Amino acid sequence: xxxxxxxxxxxxxxxxxxxxxxxxxxxxxxxxxxxxxxxxxxxxxxxxxxxxxxxxxxxxxxxxxxxxxxxxxxxxxxxxxxxxxxxxxxxxxxxxxxxxxxxxxxxxxxxxxxxxxxxxxxxxxxxxxxxxxxxxxxxxxxxxxxxxxxxxxxxxxxxxxxxxxxxxxxxxxxxxxxxxxxxxxxxxxxxxxxxxxxxxxxxxxxxxxxxxxxxxxxxxxxxxxxxxx
Amino acid sequence: xxxxxxxxxxxxxxxxxxxxxxxxxxxxxxxxxxxxxxxxxxxxxxxxxxxxxxxxxxxxxxxxxxxxxxxxxxxxxxxxxxxxxxxxxxxxxxxxxxxxxxxxxxxxxxxxxxxxxxxxxxxxxxxxxxxxxxxxxxxxxxxxxxxxxxxxxxxxxxxxxxxxxxxxxxxxxxxxxxxxxxxxxxxxxxxxxxxxxxxxxxxxxxxxxxxxxxxxxxxxxxxxxxxxx
Numbered sequence: 001x002x003x004x005x006x007x008x009x010x011x012x013x014x015x016x017x018x019x020x021x022x023x024x025x026x027x028x029x030x031x032x033x034x035x036x037x038x039x040x041x042x043x044x045x046x047x048x049x050x051x052x053x054x055x056x057x058x059x060x061x062x063x064x065x066x067x068x069x070x071x072x073x074x075x076x077x078x079x080x081x082x083x084x085x086x087x088x089x090x091x092x093x094x095x096x097x098x099x100x101x102x103x104x105x106x107x108x109x110x111x112x113x114x115x116x117x118x119x120x121x122x123x124x125x126x127x128x129x130x131x132x133x134x135x136x137x138x139x140x141x142x143x144x145x146x147x148x149x150x151x152x153x154x155x156x157x158x159x160x161x162x163x164x165x166x167x168x169x170x171x172x173x174x175x176x177x178x179x180x181x182x183x184x185x186x187x188x189x190x191x192x193x194x195x196x197x198x199x200x201x202x203x204x205x206x207x208x209x210x211x212x213x214x215x216x217x218x219x220x221x222x223x224x225x226x227x228x229x
Numbered sequence: 230x231x232x233x234x235x236x237x238x239x240x241x242x243x244x245x246x247x248x249x250x251x252x253x254x255x256x257x258x259x260x261x262x263x264x265x266x267x268x269x270x271x272x273x274x275x276x277x278x279x280x281x282x283x284x285x286x287x288x289x290x291x292x293x294x295x296x297x298x299x300x301x302x303x304x305x306x307x308x309x310x311x312x313x314x315x316x317x318x319x320x321x322x323x324x325x326x327x328x329x330x331x332x333x334x335x336x337x338x339x340x341x342x343x344x345x346x347x348x349x350x351x352x353x354x355x356x357x358x359x360x361x362x363x364x365x366x367x368x369x370x371x372x373x374x375x376x377x378x379x380x381x382x383x384x385x386x387x388x389x390x391x392x393x394x395x396x397x398x399x400x401x402x403x404x405x406x407x408x409x410x411x412x413x414x415x416x417x418x419x420x421x422x423x424x425x426x427x428x429x430x431x432x433x434x435x436x437x438x439x440x441x442x443x444x445x446x447x448x449x450x451x452x453x454x455x456x457x458x
């Protein structure tokens with residue numbers, strides 16, 4: 001039996017792999033993306049172009065302007081750091097972003113009659129964001145089951161699936177390749193060139209490049225330059 | 230010492246009272262409203278007009294289109310019920326609405342350096358929405374303290390304040406009157422006339438009318454008709 005699931009889908013490497021995993025597990029993927037004033041809107045354009053190709057039944061793009069709220073290099077004039085991945089939570093952190101994304105996913109899931117939500121967070125090769133950790137996801141799931149009519153009326157139990165959470169970037173890529181993911185159709189850069197080419201130097205590019213190197217797979221996308229982690 | 234707090238502010242009776250309480254407790258109120266395709270947009274217009282008058286330092290209006298997601302009489306073509314308050318969760322329930330609202334409030338609070346969020350939910354004279362109950366609020370608060378850089382780095386602990394949660398509508402009105410709230414500047418109807426006059430028959434109007442009657446206070450706003458609870 002196939003079941004509906006909402007997949008948070010940015011068009012990037014992680015969420016595209018996440019969608020492929022949901023599909024492989026027998027879920028009907030309903031992809032959800034966000035246009036929130038992010039600097040890397042080329043990612044969203046690719047998400048719109050590729051959602052059907054990667055197997056989404058439907059693709060919902062929710063628009064809101066996070067630049068009004070600010071507080072992040074991804075949505076404001078703060079420069080995206082290019083010096084390599086550090087030990088602190090970086091300025092690319094967007095306050096409450098995954099909480100907002102998961103909240104919209106929860107609303108859509110409830111309307112669809114779905115109880116499964118997939119998010120491609122990763123607590124290993126990641127940038128240190130607090131809202132990527134297992135304890136955060138568990139707390140969100142608990143809250144979701146108290147928040148919603150569907151759960152409170154006993155129609156089901158919401159589960160937040162995080163299939164990538166304990167994988168290295170190389171393992172994610174290996175899994176995606178095994179599932180036939182075309183990584184040429186994914187984009188991960190926080191600060192692409194005006195032509196949409198990945199910078200190669202932001203945290204996201206560095207983590208991606210390192211992952212492909214470790215997986216022994218050639219990254220099919222183009223980079224302006226290639227930074228070391 | 231005055232402290233910043235984000236107040237979810239719809240311009241309605243409950244949230245206006247909630248803002249007055251936050252102010253009386255010594256907080257600097259930062260009001261946050263949402264334009265999400267709600268049927269009762271007259272409420273939002275009043276919120277914009279009155280935020281400064283009621284004492285908000287700043288007023289942020291977040292816009293997104295919940296009609297895409299649907300699932301509620303407040304955002305779709307489903308009729309708003311007018312038969313009186315029932316025992317089930319009604320069709321005016323908006324899936325995950327308070328979760329989405331609180332998530333945005335959490336993001337803004339983090340950017341402002343605030344750790345206090347006020348929401349005027351009520352678990353007594355209410356419509357039976359699951360996301361108005363104390364156990365839901367407690368779960369959101371726990372999640373918020375795991376979600377955010379500010380909390381994880383130990384800069385403070387987020388508190389979701391619900392000063393109205395155990396009050397009757399009459400007690401809320403009594404409290405507001407004591408704090409000088411001008412209820413002529415508030416609006417609560419789910420389905421106002423094109424002229425912006427309260428219908429008098431939806432759950433929200435009925436609960437409001439009953440509250441004023443029980444408080445022994447005259448409701449200063451106009452109604453098309455006045456329904457009994």
